[in-house]
Amino acid sequence: MKHKIEKAFTVIELLTVIGIIALLMGIVLPSLSAAREQTRSVLCRANLKQLGLALRMYGDDCNGNMPSAEPYPGSYGKSAQHWFNNAALLNPLGLEVRIDENGEPVGPGKQRSVLTCPTHKKPDWSRDSLPEDPARERAFALSYMANGTLGVSGKCNQPTEYRQEREFKNPARAMMFCEGNGTESVPGTVLFDGCPKPNLLFRHRGRAHALFLDQHVELRTEEEVPFCSRFDEKRFGEFWYAKKP
Numbered sequence: 001m002k003h004k005i006e007k008a009f010t011v012i013e014l015l016t017v018i019g020i021i022a023l024l025m026g027i028v029l030p031s032l033s034a035a036r037e038q039t040r041s042v043l044c045r046a047n048l049k050q051l052g053l054a055l056r057m058y059g060d061d062c063n064g065n066m067p068s069a070e071p072y073p074g075s076y077g078k079s080a081q082h083w084f085n086n087a088a089l090l091n092p093l094g095l096e097v098r099i100d101e102n103g104e105p106v107g108p109g110k111q112r113s114v115l116t117c118p119t120h121k122k123p124d125w126s127r128d129s130l131p132e133d134p135a136r137e138r139a140f141a142l143s144y145m146a147n148g149t150l151g152v153s154g155k156c157n158q159p160t161e162y163r164q165e166r167e168f169k170n171p172a173r174a175m176m177f178c179e180g181n182g183t184e185s186v187p188g189t190v191l192f193d194g195c196p197k198p199n200l201l202f203r204h205r206g207r208a209h210a211l212f213l214d215q216h217v218e219l220r221t222e223e224e225v226p227f228c229s230r231f232d233e234k235r236f237g238e239f240w241y242a243k244k245p
């Protein structure tokens with residue numbers, strides 16, 4: 001006796017189910033992606049909070065002096081004072097500053113750390129292209145850039161021009177670090193070489209985190225960051241230059 005074998009699904013039923021699954025995936029995936037980005041954004045914020053605490057400790061240990069935002073040795077202080085070469089700033093964050101064969105500091109290395117944003121896919125930098133730096137291991141991973149007005153020397157316990165913490169009259173409006181893209185010649189700093197605004201990176205759905213001197217962190221859109229021009233204090237605006245009330 002023959003048994004009639006019935007198909008479990010017709011092709012049309014199968015296609016309908018596949019279509020419904022695709023539709024549901026289309027609805028669910030963007031919200032999953034948004035949730036993942038929200039997590040990355042929270043972690044990024046926590047990174048900057050830690051950097052803010054390290055900055056606070058550095059100021060306490062150095063009579064209110066700030067670490068340098070200027071990496072060049074010579075007239076603007078030694079490269080060891082530059083913030084990402086500065087062991088006094090980075091060691092409390094669990095980061096070591098590497099030293100090259102000439103005894104020069106070469107940053108905290110290529111590993112992801114509290115200095116890299118989870119949304120930043122390739123936070124890799126290299127200073128090999130600089131004329132004074134021969135091709136050697138000088139790569140490092142970095143997502144956050146110091147404000148150029150943070151200081152130009154930052155030598156601990158040696159006060160010089162506008163790097164004392166107390167000189168920033170509006171700590172809640174004085175940006176210290178932000179998510180950015182260092183200039184080619186000055187990685188690690190959004191320096192006032194022209195307007196530094198284009199050196200910010202708005203990684204978090206069109207927004208960038210910024211750490212202020214009073215330790216709070218903000219998410220700002222590009223429109224919320226003021227434009228400024230080089231060496232013009234009035235046009236720098238509070239975000240860039242909160243020295244004066």
Ligand SMILES: [Zn+2]
Pocket residue numbers: 041044045117118119120179203204209
């Ligand atoms: Zn980030």
